[in-house]
Amino acid sequence: MGLFSKVDGLNVLHLFPQDRIVSQMRERYLRVLQCNKNKGRIIVMIKDHLKFLELAFEEATLAESEGTYPIGAVIVDNEGKVVSRGRNRVFTQEDCTAHAEVDAIRKAGHILLDTTNKRFKKNDLTLYTTCEPCPMCTCTILLSGIKQVVWAADDDEYGAIRRMKEGPHFINQFNTINYIASPSLDLENKQRKMLKEWNIRRGIVNTEWEAK
Ligand SMILES: [Zn+2]
Secondary structure, eight states, X not given: OOEEEEETXXXXXXXXXXXXXXXXXXXHHHHHHHHOOXXXXXXXXXXXXXXXXXXXXXHHHHHHHHTSOOOEEEEEOTTSOEEEEEEOOTTTTTOTTOOHXXXXXXXXXHHHEETXXXXXXXXXXXXEEEEOOOHHHXXXXXXXXOOEEEEEEOOTTTOOHHHHHTOSTTHHHHTTOEEEEOOOHHHHHHHHHHHHHHHHHTTOOOSTTOOO
8 A cells, every 4th residue: 555645634645556445445535536636646546547447438338339238348557558458248249258357358368378388477457347347257357367456336236346355255365356446426327327228228127227
């Protein structure tokens, strides 16, 4: 974690690229962000998270236009370089496993794997996704070695990372993954609206994805 200091009377957490932040501190970050009174590095970091979530939404919009779940993902290295992009392809490829996170991880194989030495590379990658990863994607993230996940909208039905980190199974493995849950209410509601409209278009009317 970075260091706290006071800037204009606010507690500001100065983060460095290798720092990982946890969702329990979300309120503090948002308060700092909304106050927008200082140029602390925390603000830069939050804006970066939102910027990459927006890129994931570009993929979600493509998936939507193609006629499948409007969910997208991007994987970013610790220097802010996007190393892969993915989107849901379940109905476009007739593949139940073609979730956005899995799609992005498949495309990042050259970054994740050392094929010469038959090992997983050490990485400091962050996966950004528009929706909280399901159990399949959560386990795929674990097996990929990705260390941080940021998502726009919580999924109370299928979202798995928070539940798996609570244990009791594989708790040591899941302790290697940090997450930031829904850092922006606007982006959370953007995803919820897209999923609600997707459901309505295919004749499913429920209240699961109402705005928060
Ligand atoms: Zn999934």
